[in-house]
Amino acid sequence: MSPEFFSGHLRSTLFFSTLLFFVIHSSSQSDQRQSLLEFKSTLVNSKVLNSWNEENNVCNFTGIVCNSDEEVKEVNLSQQQLAGTLAFDSLCSLKSLERISLGSNLLSGTVSTRLSDCRNLQYLDLGMNFFSGEVPDLSSLTQIKFLSLNLSGFSGQFPWKSLENLTNLTFLSLGDNPFDESPFPLEILKLQNLNSLYLTNCTIGGTIPEGIENLTLLESLQLSDNNLVGEIPVGVTKLKNLQMLELYNNGLSGILPVGLSSLVNLAQFDVSTNNLHGDLSELKNLTRMESLQLFENSFSGTIPQEFGEFKFLKQFSIYDNKFIGELPAKIGSWAEFEYIDVSQNYLSGGIPPEMCKMGKMTKLLMLENNFTGGLPENYAGCSSLIRLRVSNNSLSGRVPDGIWSLPNLSMIDLEMNQFEGPLPANIGEARSLAQIFLANNRFSGELPMEISNVSSLVEIELSSNQFSGEIPATIGGLKKLSNIRLQDNMFSGAIPESLGSCVSLSEINLASNSLSGQIPDNLGSLASLNLLNLSGNKLTGVIPSSLSSLKLTLIDLSNNMLIGRVPQPLLLVAYNGSFAGNPGLCADGSKDLRECSPVSRKSSHVRVAMYCFIAGALLLLLSLSYFLFVKLSKIDHKSPITRGCSWDVKQFHVLKFSEDEVLRSITQENIIGKGGSGNVYKVDLKCGEQLAVKHMWKSEPDSDSWKGSRSSAAILPKEKTLWPEYEAEVAALSSLRHMNVVKLYCSISSEDSNLLVYEYMPNGSLWDRLHTNKKINMDWGVRYEIAMGAARGLEYLHHGCERPMLHRDVKSSNILLDEELKPKLADFGLAKIVQTGKRMDSTHMIAGTHGYIAPEYGYTSNVTEKSDIYSFGVVLMELVTGKKPVDPVFGENKDIVYWVHEEMRAKDDMFSLVDSTITKDAKEDAVKMLNIAVHCTMKLPALRPSMRMVVKMLEEIEPDSLTDIVIEKGVESVIPDCKKPSMN
Structure with missing residues (x-):
């Protein structure tokens, strides 16, 4: 054949080969595009996938x-x-x-068994999502090296058996999922290529097997927050590559295994919150240690001196153990040391002086030991320090002046020592100081005027010292001040009038000083005040009647020189002796005070005549006033608002009422509650429906407007903030549309007043129904429905809004109940909207209520949704146990979270924690809810589930049948049927 023939044949072959390649390639592109577009079609909020279309190359x-x-x-x-x-x-x-990475999204639903078709997969990350159901069989993924399912929402029984064939795995993360409890999975021991194993918080029980030594390549082993018991196996000491070993929050016992000292690469070691004992000799040669967490165990002996030579150590926490002896002098002086917590031990000697040498230390916590000497001068320049707590030791001398003015210091706790000297004027420069605890020392001198400049102060505790002089007249500038305790000192002079301007005060204790003069009348305007102790002073004059409007739980005015009649309302909150030691006091009907003398006969005629004259004049004046107000200006004299002014109405739903109908009802007799920013009124509409109207002043309320108000929480809980919270509440509620969030119909505002018009909630708050004289019997079905509804409301705020919102004051008094006891979240005065695409704004204000506040408020100013979740966990504990968040039965300075965590750790029978009124059949479900509450109230925010996860967990424990509630007498009647405003 001719060369031309071969040449032509070759060209034809190349042409058809090229054509075939493009056909196959085109077909492959088309198939891949179709598969990816099908995957995209199942997703929501997929704007990021706009490039996934028919025109683009799939690559x-x-x-x-x-x-x-x-x-x-x-x-x-x-x-x-x-x-x-x-x-x-x-x-x-x-x-x-080969690789699927979908972690940290909002994916949900079940994962099908079709995952097993991905046979070439080497990397799979589905962690931090919201899936449901069980993890499918994984045995066909024999090529996989990286598998992450942590915090993904899976539950049920994990298919441990399917891991046997996945011998190529180097990374396995399954933690933070509510799997069914199982013993330590022995299948793990066959994965000898693993270098990272994360099984924290996935309900593993039993003992850690000795066979763990097979995993010789492990660099990170995390088995924390499970139900593991027994000793730490010696097999762990064979893992020479370990850099991280975390076993915290289990039930492990025994001593640290012999041979642990051979893990020379170990940098992070955490066995806190277990039942371990013995000494730390096995740790003294681990010179690469960066973080050492041994707290809440029963370790004893001395701290190895070698720890002072650890040149990488940044975090050291050994509190609540039985250590003795001195701390190494050089501890923390080599690296950028971050914090030390050696509290609640038996340590002695001096405080190591150089832990802030690198300028990074944030917390120095050494309370409840036997330390001696003084505070080292070096810490006066530790500008990074946030918390300084050395209370309950034997420390002495003067505190270095520079410590008082540290710029980031939020708490200084020096109580129960022998410190002396004055409080210097430079404390006024402490721009972050929120809490100062100096009780039971030998401090002396006058309280500097400059303390009034520390606007961030929330608590002042200076009791049992030798302070003298007058209390600064400018103390009223501390608007955030909640507690002031100055008892058992030598203060003199008058109680400052400005103290009545500290609008957040809940406790005033000035007992056992030498204060004189009269009790300021404006203390009666402190709406949040619940404890007032002025005993053991030299106060004179009468007891101000304004104090009658306070909701006090304790009042003590004993051992003064007060005179006159004790206001009758104060007798109701007094204990035996509240007014003793005041010979000039009297009261009507009191067993402890003399009867007030009747008017003497000698002057009775004169006084009667005088009273008649005054009464006549008053009657004439009242008649004239009635004519002027009613006949001329047509203004309701019982209303605290100016009816004739111009009102601006902003509606957020379709309204079936006019502002005039609301304004006519803002009268004294319709008050049903009051707070620091205004009163709450009940409005009965012509159609029979009822509304709740919150009147918020734009200026300080006149004290008269408080008189005669009835104490009730049937609508909204007591406000803690002044008028500026009006804008926060309107901004928060106006755009919300959810059945478990209280409905704001509209706002009505004028130059001097703001009105917020809500739906009326006839059954008050959950707090009322659990803890007050309005308490009712609630079966488990109703409690569950309240928990579920409140959780869905909070989930909506965190995840369902266009702009996510933090409530920041979640508590049972802010969960209101409608006529059917369905819950709705209320009181958004502290709410904060998360700025899109930005980190949550930080705040130096401790938002929230004692007993519900998450522990991170003590060491960070960054507020996140996990703080709301902690508070919600407290509410769940209230529902299950029936107890208040703070109760003396928990122990001194302990709350319900501490009590529940401790009881669940110590007891085998969890049923004893459940409210005795809950039926036996429902107690198992109640314990399940208590477990959810424990997860919500973990100390570390990262360990708390999201609200979406909480809702899913609550759904999984739904009772088989939900029974009707049994309501005792006293529950308000159901709202009459009438057309309600639309949800538009």
Whole structure:
């Protein structure tokens, strides 16, 4: 054949080969595109996938990586806020797919068994999502090296058996999922290529097997927050590559295993909150240690001196153990040391002087030991310090002046020592100081005027010292001040009038000083005040009648020189002796005070005549006033608002009433509650429906407007903030549309007043129904429904709003109940909207209520949704136990969270924690809810579930049948049926 023939044949072959390649390639592109578009179709909020369309090459799709043959090799879409379900059948049809990364999204639903079709998969990350149901069988993923399912929402029985064949795994993370409890899975021991194993918080029990030594390549082993018992196996000491070993919050016992000292690469070691004992000799050679957490155990002996030479140590926490002896002098002086907590031990000697040498130390916590000497001068320059707590030791001398003015210091706690000297004027420069505790020392001198400049102060505790002089007249500038305790000192002079301007005060204790003069009348305007102790002074004059309007739980005015009649309302909150030691006091009907003398006969005629004259004049004046107000200006004299002025109405729902109908009802007799920012009124509409109206002043309320108000929580809980919270509440509520959030119909405002018009909640608050004289019997079904509804409301705020919102004051008194006892979240005066795309704004204000405040408020100013979740966990504990968040039965300075955590750790029978009124059949479900509450109230915010996760967990424990509530007498009647405003 001719060369021309061969040449032509070759050209034809090349042409058809090229054509065939393009046909196959085009077909491959089309198939891959179709698979990816099918996957996209199941997702919500997929704007990030706009590039996924018919025109683009699939290799140019966002998050897609192809191999050299333009076949999809990787799908990388983590942290993209993707929602919806996963279509693994479409993804697994991509035959070259090796990597799927979808972690940290909002994905939900079950994961199908079609995941097993991804046989070439080497990397799978589904962690930090909201899936439900069980993890599917994984045994076919024999090529996989990286598997992360932590905090993904899966539950039920984990398929441990399917891990046996996954011997290529180097990274396995399954933690923070509510799996069914199981013993330590022995299948794990066959994964000898693992270098990282994370099984924290996934309900593993039993003992850690000795066979753990098979995992010789492990660099990170995390088995914390489970139900593990027994000793730490010696097999752990064979893991020479370990850099991180975390076993905290289990039931481990025994001593640290012999041979632990051979783990020379160990940098992070955490066995806190277990039952371990013995000494720390096995740790003294671990010179690479960076974080050492041994707290809440029973360790004893001395702290090895070698710890002072650890040149990488940054975190050291050994509180609540039985250590003795001195701390190494050089501890914390080499690296950028962050914190030390050696509290509640038996340590002695001096405080190591150089722990802030690198300028990074934030917490120095050494309370309840036997330390001696003084505070080292070095710490006067530790500008990074946030918390300084050395109370209950034997420390002495003067506190270095520079410590008082440290710029970031939020708490200084020096109580129960022998410190002396004055409080210097430079304390006025402490711009972050919120709490100062100096009780039971030998401080002396006058309280400097400059303390009034520390606007962040919330608590002042100076009791049992030798302070003298007058209390600064400018103390009223501390608007955030909640507690002031100056008892058992030598203060003199008058009680400052300005103290009545500290609008957040809940406790005033000035007992056992040498104060004189009269009790300021304006203390009666402190709406939040519940404890007032002025005993043991030299106060004179009468007891101000304004104090009658306070909701006090304790009042003590004994051992003064007061005179006159004790206001009758104060007798109701007094104890035996509240007014003793005041010979000039009298009271009507009191067993402890003399009867007030009747008017003497000698002057009775004169006084009667005088009284008649005054009464006549008053009657004439009242008649004239009635004519002027009613006949001329047509203004309701019982209303605290100016009816004739111009009102601006902003409606947030379709209204079936006019502002005039609301304004006519703002009268004294309709008050049903009051707070620091205004009164709450009940409005009865013509149609029979009822509204709640909160009147918020734009200026300080006149004290007269408080008189005659009835104490009730049937509508809204007591406000803690002044008028500026009006804008926060309107901004928060106006755009919300959820059945478990109280409905704000409209706002009505004028130059001097603001009115917020809400739906009326006839059954008051959950607090009322659990803890007050309005308490009712609630069966478990009703309690569960309240928990579920409140959780859904909070989930909506965190995840359902266009702009997520933090409530910041979640508590049972802010969960209101309608006529059917359905819950609604209320009181958004402290709410904060999360700025889109930004980190949550930090705040130096401690927002919230004692007993519900998350512990991170003590060491950070960053507020997150996890703080709301902590507070909600406290509410769940209230529902299950029937107890208040703070109760003396928990022990001194202990709350319900501490009590529940401790009781659940110590007892086998959890049923004893459940409210005795809950039936025996429901107690198992109640214990399940208590477990959810424990997760919500973990100390570390990162360990708390999201509200979406909480809702899912609550759904899984729904009772088989929900019974009707049994309501005792005293519950308000159901609202009459009439057309309600639309939800538009």
